[in-house]
Amino acid sequence: MKVKPVNHAKAAEAFIEDTAHMDFHDERLWDLRQKRDGQMHILPEWQELRARASAIKEHTLANLPEYLEQFEANAKKNGIHVHWAADGAEHNRIVGEILEKHGAKSLIKSKSMVTEECCMREYLEPRGVVVTETDLGERIQQLDNQMPSHIVVPAVHKLIPDVAKIFAEHYHTDPNDNSAQSLAWQQRLAARPVILSADAGMTGGNFVVAETGSFVVCTNEGNADLSATVPGLHIATIGIERLVPRMADMGVFIRLLSRSALGSPITQYTTHFRGPQKGSEMHVVLVDNGRSHRLGMEDFWTSLKCIRCGACMNTCPVYRRSGGLSYGAVYSGPIGAIIDPTFNERKYSTLPFASTMNGSCTNVCPVKINIHEQLYKWRRVLAEHHELPFVKREVMHMAGKLMGQPTLYRAAINGTEVALSTMPRFVLYNWLNPWGKHRELPHPVKQTFHSWYKQNRLKNKKKEGESA
Amino acid sequence: MSTSRDAILTRLRDNRPDPKAHPLPPVARLGDMDNGQARFENSLQILGGQVLERQEGDTLATAIARRFPDSKVICSAVPDFEGTIRIEELGTPQQAASVDVLVVRSPFGIAEMGSIYLSEAQLQDLNSAAHLTQHIVVILSAKNLTANMHTAYMDRPEFHTANYGVLMSGPSATADIQGVLIRGAQGVRTLSVWWED
Numbered sequence: 215m216k217v218k219p220v221n222h223a224k225a226a227e228a229f230i231e232d233t234a235h236m237d238f239h240d241e242r243l244w245d246l247r248q249k250r251d252g253q254m255h256i257l258p259e260w261q262e263l264r265a266r267a268s269a270i271k272e273h274t275l276a277n278l279p280e281y282l283e284q285f286e287a288n289a290k291k292n293g294i295h296v297h298w299a300a301d302g303a304e305h306n307r308i309v310g311e312i313l314e315k316h317g318a319k320s321l322i323k324s325k326s327m328v329t330e331e332c333c334m335r336e337y338l339e340p341r342g343v344v345v346t347e348t349d350l351g352e353r354i355q356q357l358d359n360q361m362p363s364h365i366v367v368p369a370v371h372k373l374i375p376d377v378a379k380i381f382a383e384h385y386h387t388d389p390n391d392n393s394a395q396s397l398a399w400q401q402r403l404a405a406r407p408v409i410l411s412a413d414a415g416m417t418g419g420n421f422v423v424a425e426t427g428s429f430v431v432c433t434n435e436g437n438a439d440l441s442a443t444v445p446g447l448h449i450a451t452i453g454i455e456r457l458v459p460r461m462a463d464m465g466v467f468i469r470l471l472s473r474s475a476l477g478s479p480i481t482q483y484t485t486h487f488r489g490p491q492k493g494s495e496m497h498v499v500l501v502d503n504g505r506s507h508r509l510g511m512e513d514f515w516t517s518l519k520c521i522r523c524g525a526c527m528n529t530c531p532v533y534r535r536s537g538g539l540s541y542g543a544v545y546s547g548p549i550g551a552i553i554d555p556t557f558n559e560r561k562y563s564t565l566p567f568a569s570t571m572n573g574s575c576t577n578v579c580p581v582k583i584n585i586h587e588q589l590y591k592w593r594r595v596l597a598e599h600h601e602l603p604f605v606k607r608e609v610m611h612m613a614g615k616l617m618g619q620p621t622l623y624r625a626a627i628n629g630t631e632v633a634l635s636t637m638p639r640f641v642l643y644n645w646l647n648p649w650g651k652h653r654e655l656p657h658p659v660k661q662t663f664h665s666w667y668k669q670n671r672l673k674n675k676k677k678e679g680e681s682a
Numbered sequence: 683m684s685t686s687r688d689a690i691l692t693r694l695r696d697n698r699p700d701p702k703a704h705p706l707p708p709v710a711r712l713g714d715m716d717n718g719q720a721r722f723e724n725s726l727q728i729l730g731g732q733v734l735e736r737q738e739g740d741t742l743a744t745a746i747a748r749r750f751p752d753s754k755v756i757c758s759a760v761p762d763f764e765g766t767i768r769i770e771e772l773g774t775p776q777q778a779a780s781v782d783v784l785v786v787r788s789p790f791g792i793a794e795m796g797s798i799y800l801s802e803a804q805l806q807d808l809n810s811a812a813h814l815t816q817h818i819v820v821i822l823s824a825k826n827l828t829a830n831m832h833t834a835y836m837d838r839p840e841f842h843t844a845n846y847g848v849l850m851s852g853p854s855a856t857a858d859i860q861g862v863l864i865r866g867a868q869g870v871r872t873l874s875v876w877w878e879d
Binding site: 238242245257259262263266269270272273275276277278279282283292293298299300304348349350351354367368369370372373374377394395397398401402405406410426428434435436437439440442443444445446454459460461462463464465466468469476478479480481482483484485486487488489490491492500502506507509510515 | 686687689690691693694695696697698699700701703704705706707709710712713725728729730775776779794795797802807809810812813814830831832833834835836841842843844845846847848849850851852853854855856857858859860861862864867868869870
């Protein structure tokens with residue numbers, strides 16, 4: 215049976231119905247975007263940092279096999295066990311074997327999108343390993359049996375009463391607790407004994423440094439450090455695209471990461487792991503899971519530059535108003551919409567359409583991924599592969615005809631003024647236009663730029679020409 | 683041994699863009715080069731860290747006693763401060779959970795971020811202590827401030843030698859519940875810097 219495409223528009227509709235949640239979600243993420251802007255304006259070198267980050271990442275990706283080998287050699291020298299996993303299944307098997315060898319039955323972990331990709335919890339738990347997420351947002355999502363809805367703030371779509379209800383059910387706390395402080399304290403109290411008795415710890419890795427055989431983990435809660443330093447076994451699961459050549463390159467990335475993500479200058483913890491701590495064992499699992507294939511996609515390989523800051527999500531009007539869960543994928547928002555189809559083209563065929571093509575995602579991206587252009591290119595690929603839903607196929611077909619013929623386009627644009635002001639609402643806000651359902655179209659302009667230009671500038675030019 | 687390793691590397695070699703088209707940019711020192719104490723303190727405050735107050739006649743011990751009056755277990759990781767227990771006396775990583783205040787010396791701080799650096803060298807191989815303790819007091823010399831992240835990564839040898847190296851910028855924090863910023867999430871609840879000069 216063919217897998218069904220994610221019905222993003224329908225899921226988004228449900229999210230939009232709940233005004234309180236949607237309004238908070240929209241405002242909270244926009245606030246992060248504005249804080250990011252504030253940080254950007256402090257640094258005159260911001261654009262240079264972005265250009266360098268992009269160039270370093272592109273260079274690394276073009277030389278990835280050599281840098282991976284260099285990392286592996288150095289990491290081994292430092293006493294790290296290095297494993298390679300072609301896909302999620304192999305990753306899970308490797309982790310399962312390491313845990314089994316150590317007789318480890320409880321694993322505490324910090325946030326790692328790669329383990330989400332691999333569905334690791336679902337694999338380990340039936341095998342008798344209790345996996346506990348230690349990031350607060352991720353833990354809330356785990357208890358609620360949901361995927362993270364945002365790559366940096368996984369539970370951003372929830373309000374305080376939602377969390378109080380979940381904690382009451384699992385931690386037996388007050389279901390009417392309406393204080394974020396007290397709920398966060400409950401998490402600390404609940405997590406401590408689990409951390410202290412854990413057999414193994416797991417982290418992801420934000421960056422991997424080939425030169426030193428190290429990896430760098432950025433968190434705000436310090437939960438990655440707890441997961442890595444308390445148990446005697448540390449496993450790090452890392453995507454193979456996370457490399458940078460030199461330790462000195464980290465300056466560029468650390469200066470961009472948290473500023474882009476949360477609008478804070480740096481994460482509270484930036485931790486450099488170069489080898490096992492005394493009395494402990496360290497493993498790194500390098501995960502491919504489609505990345506080496508993506509590197510060969512001419513139009514899409516630069517999506518591998520992504521440092522997972524989430525800035526494109528925070529700025530995206532569609533993401534802010536539809537919620538991360540509506541994407542039905544591990545990666546949501548604009549970056550998700552260009553990465554997810556590489557995992558499953560049919561299942562995620564609707565996601566590149568969840569965009570207004572405003573280009574804001576591209577403008578805020580700290581590593582200069584041309585996200586909105588890739589969204590457009592995905593639409594073409596999906597059309598060629600016949601993965602377009604009927605309505606989109608028809609609309610695209612009409613749009614293609616219009617855009618292809620300037621006279622027809624101008625006639626249509628001139629017509630929009632009349633259309634927007636005279637057409638009955640049901641024509642504009644119908645099932646053909648799901649985005650129209652919950653928002654008003656802009657007021658039509660009195661005159662298009664083209665007709666104004668014709669009227670004024672061309673006339674003036676003619677005048678100039680006459681007087682000359 | 684690992685067939686996946688070879689398969690991944692081969693696929694990467696087959697699929698990668700032309701390396702010649704993507705040269706590595708030289709390392710750059712960018713940004714504000716001010717490595718002053720005032721800049722550090724301002725950044726530290728933004729990230730929620732504090733400067734431990736030094737009153738007339740204060741020693742580190744009296745300053746800690748005033749700041750953390752209810753603390754019972756004060757653990758020292760430095761030779762020149764006593765505390766109630768030495769870090770070497772904590773036998774396992776888990777035992778560090780009993781500590782109320784950890785006193786440790788940082789080899790350098792970063793003015794741009796208000797970050798302090800700690801590795802196993804300062805934590806006497808008990809890295810968990812920096813995270814399980816309730817509060818941390820970090821002894822720092824203004825002479826050991828570096829300007830920004832570029833200068834830190836380029837000039838500090840620790841990034842090339844330590845097995846575990848953490849830059850702590852203020853205390854543990856979260857805003858995962860309805861965007862409310864909470865200082866003191868899962869790791870240290872407060873971070874204070876004690877200037878030793």
